[in-house]
Amino acid sequence: MSAEFSTLAAFQSLLAQAPGVDQQAMGEAEARNGQLTKPPGALGRLEDMAIWYAGWRGNPRPSIKAPQVIIFAGNHGVTAQGVSAFPAEVTEQMVLNFQHGGAAINQLSRAAGADLDVIALDLDTPTADFTQGPAMSEAEVVAALQAGWSAVKEGTDLLVVGEMGIGNTTSGAAISHALFGGTSEDWVGRGTGVDDAGLANKARVVREGVAANGTPKGLEALRCLGGRELAGMVGAIARARSLRIPVILDGFIASAAAATLADAQDGALDHVISGHVSAEAAHGAVLARLGKEPILSLNMRLGEGSGAAVAINILKAAVVCHSGMATFAEAGVTDG
Structure with missing residues (x-):
């Protein structure tokens, strides 16, 4: 499915027109839940x-x-500021690892019965150093x-988006600071493992980047301080909403990216649930601002969709109990 927008303004308009939850299905699911044998x-x-989940899928027994x-x-041009413990070429090396099935997310996706797609976005062309001005032009962020929009399969009934990009915890921190x-x-936070001096340097870079871009809000925060992989996640989350596909949110970077949607349009993340709170220092604070209570807290800090992928099986457990359990009437059990 090709994207239905070619400008940020058109994308913003799609957010405003996005469908809401199916209130009838949600009400019927609530009624069913009250009749189950428990x-x-x-x-x-x-x-x-x-x-x-039932409300977003429009099915009281999904x-x-x-x-x-x-x-x-x-890849991020801001890595030139020394914000990561790893060089930028690790991004491409990890993409190859994903493609060959060797990363944690490959195993976790398999365990959850999920299809895994890996999309590398112009790795040979890093974004601009956002301490000097916007990370991306409008054309770049729209692309x-x-x-992201086009990567969501129409037959999908649950979506997880994740990221890989050396330097992107700095991007996530800058977006959070701006918003x-x-x-x-x-x-x-320490991201891939920077020391105290590295942490102070990241704080400087974030402060300078937000100031250089005039404390941008909404989708402008994504354009000015984000990266292509953050924008890809945002596009996919928005496409999922248009198809009423529930989304499990991953860690700090995914949450910061999603926050630009919430800032751009009230209710834009109503179809999103938080999979976990990570060990990255500010993730819990971002989730609190978004009003999202995480499903899991496992001290994870890997990114690449890993925490959200673990949470798929928790949501599956919730749905299979709801849809598969007998009601008191069906089971012949006295209610109360």
């Missing part, structure tokens, strides 16, 4: 997740049969959004 609320958050994981990769305020130190 005490009320006995499955805790699993019940809420199943009802949420199933998850075709999850899709998409990993976007991009990455289009790649949510505070100091740059509030949003930077």
Whole structure:
């Protein structure tokens, strides 16, 4: 499916026109949940997740049969500022590892029964150093959004998006700082493992980058401070909404990218649930700003969609209980 927009303004317009949850299906799912052979609320958050999923799929008794994981990769010009413990060429090397099936996300996708797609976005052309001005032109960010939009398969019934890009925790921190305020130190973390001096350098870079771009908001924050892989994730999340496909959000970078959608359009992430809170210092703060309670907290900090992929099986468990359990009437069990 080719993208239906060619400018940021047109993409913004699509966000405003995106469909909402199916209230009838959600109501019927809530009613079914109240009749299942268990005490009320006995499955805790699993019940809420199943009802949420049913509402977005428009089916009060849904199933998850075709999850899709998409990993976007991009390179960042801001790595010239020494913000990562790894060189930029690691991005391409890890893409090859994904393609050959050797990364954690390959194993986790397989365990979740999910199709995995890997999309490298102009790795030979890093974004601009955002301490000097915008990371991307409008044409560049739109191209990455289009790649994300087009990567979502129409038969998908659950989506996870992840990323690979040396330097992108700095990008995520800069976006968070621009959108949510505070100091740059509030949003930077050790990423791939920088030392104390490296952490201070990241804070400087984030502070200078946000200032150089005039504290951009919404989709402009994505363009000015993001990367192609962040924009790819945003495009895919938006496409999922247009198809009423629920999304499990991954870690800090994916959450920062998604935050630009929430800032651009109220309710743009209503079809999104947080898969986990990572060990990256500011992830929990971003999730709190987005009003997303994570499913898991496993001290993960890998990125590449890994935490969200683990959460696929939790959501599957929620949905299979909701749809597969007998009601009191069906089971011949006395209710209360």
